[in-house]
Amino acid sequence: GSGGGNEEIMNYENVISARQTLHDHLMWQAGLAGFNDEEMASVTILISYVDDDGYIKVPLEQIAEEEGLEILDLEEIIPFIHEFDPPGVGARNLKECLLVQAKHLEEDTNDLVQLINEHLKDLEKKNYPAIAKAMGLEMEDVIEMCKIIYSMDPKPGRAYLPQDTHFITPDVYVYKVGDEYMVALNEDGLPRLRISNLYKNVLKGGAANGANPEAQEYIQDKLRSALWLIKSIAQRQRTIYKVTESIVRHQRDFFDKGPAFIKPMILRDIANDIGMHESTVSRVTTNKYVHTPRGIFELKYFFNSGINKTDGDSLASESVKLKIKQLVGEEDPKNPLSDQKIVELLKKEGIKIARRTVAKYRDVLKILPSSKRKKYF
Template sequence: LSSSGYLLASAEELAALAHCEPAAVAEVLERVQLFDPVGVAARDARECLLIQIKNLGYDRDPILRELVESHLEDLEAKRYKPLLKKFHLDVEELREYLDIIQSLDPLPGSSFGGGEPTYVSPDVYVYKMGNEFVILLNEDGLPQLQLSSLAQMDMDSASEKEKEYCAEKMRSASWLIKSLYQRQRTLYKVMESIVRHQRPFFEEGVTRLAPLILKDIADDIGMHESTVSRITTSKYVATPHGIFELKFFFNSGLELDDGSQVGSESVKALIKKFIAEEDPKNPLSDERIGEMLKERLKVNIARRTVAKYRTALDIPSSSRRKEHF
């Protein structure tokens, strides 16, 4: 199974491992897919949701079944008009179907931990010194390269071909050393720009993370977006608020009622905080979390958006959280 609870092997592969026919695997798989959490060992989201619908007894509704079987992409893209016309529904009836589908869990394994821990050594450190932030590069893993003294050996007796060969290798070595130095300089400039753009985060934490895109940093330091993208991939920074991947600082924005913006990661952090502080016997619904966000941030955020962010945080729905308690 994948970390999301999906089956990664085919019926034929499992049959070969168990020395049986694929039909026998299919029969057993149908039983396994009804284990808790229902939908585990499904091959994809469509099959996972159909299993849950059948388990709840909703499969008797042909419209609900076909929406899941054939129109998940339409629902995700909010292409509602063709569906209203095809199934002869009004908006409220379609909303009822959407509520049922959104109450299902497309990632039945996501609430269960697993896998080996990943240990991260930060590439950059950001410390606060007085009113300023100081950036230090972690160069422990970088070799201190220099040209060997052997490269300067006497070439008087060498042929022109040998001299050219040695000169070419020395140029390549010098280029490599300069490239490593330039890479560190670029990383420093990118981090310096991120600190400028995200200073409220470095001052106060994740809830103050501002909207930011690669182009903002690229324009600030006079480099191409692709360069910024490469230098921030799989790089980590140690901050006063924890260790984060550099890509974490790039996030979309939600517009507040006063016209300003708040970063999506800030909203996720608040959702995580609200759920961590909830009463386990009476967990917060996505709708209630949306109301709390509006009170705190003065931002209108749809229940569907709260559900999307909650799913991205690997947090189960309120009903699942209550069951787990």
């Protein structure tokens, strides 16, 4: 699968990059803030409730009750934590987080504070005209303030999260040699399995050496299991090899020209090609990665349904998604493309697709609807 790698090396690297945690950073600041012992006890407890995002989500009443403290003491301490770095830390919700960051700013922030306090919903919807109207301000002033808010960090604690890098070890490689593609299995990640000579000798010597017949039977049984395991791993490797070869044959255009040229292909296409069950193909392509000249892909990536084109050909859903991504990437941010407009543009390229399908692909691609993509600046 996608694990593998040299354990010792990996662990050593993890130790090297251990960064200061958010709690360490906050406790360090608390130590310099000149609190008395009693205050320090409350600060320490509050800091222990700060989550990975930098928020204190547990209600103060609950903290006071669980820790046997006075709620008033906690309420007095919270503003001090709000002075700590990173700005916004110790907030109870998004609004408070933004307000705390606004207080850290140099300039006069009355309007900004009012905007955060009263118009957060409109801000989330990017409904700037409504904010301007409600606050009796010019549109450009509202937009300036919104720019400031967008530059704030809604999750101030995130900068202190350990960076967990997951390395993918490919199970199979595809190389281009001349005009052909060669498939090679990655044998490194596999355990080297063989039967111990000790047991073979016990079986060979057998009764002649006075071996216990029950022990012999037991070893014989385990030997069969071990041989079966070795055989089935080899069998699975052969299947991965055959499946990859078949994928390369079916998706030649992808390998030659890139992701936009991926073809519609279902499990049955490969299963029929190599004479195996679809369920087998499905099993060996899940969580198995192939290293290709085009990058590393999960084998499952190559299977996708088709969208019929007006000229009778069919196009892989992956390449339709790619086209949608491209169209949105090239749109005018002040006048983003609606889903209907995308349908019309795709139709011009001979791709017939329903609006709800565009919306579905957009969601998969994590692209916001056009109303939320509109940029005023």
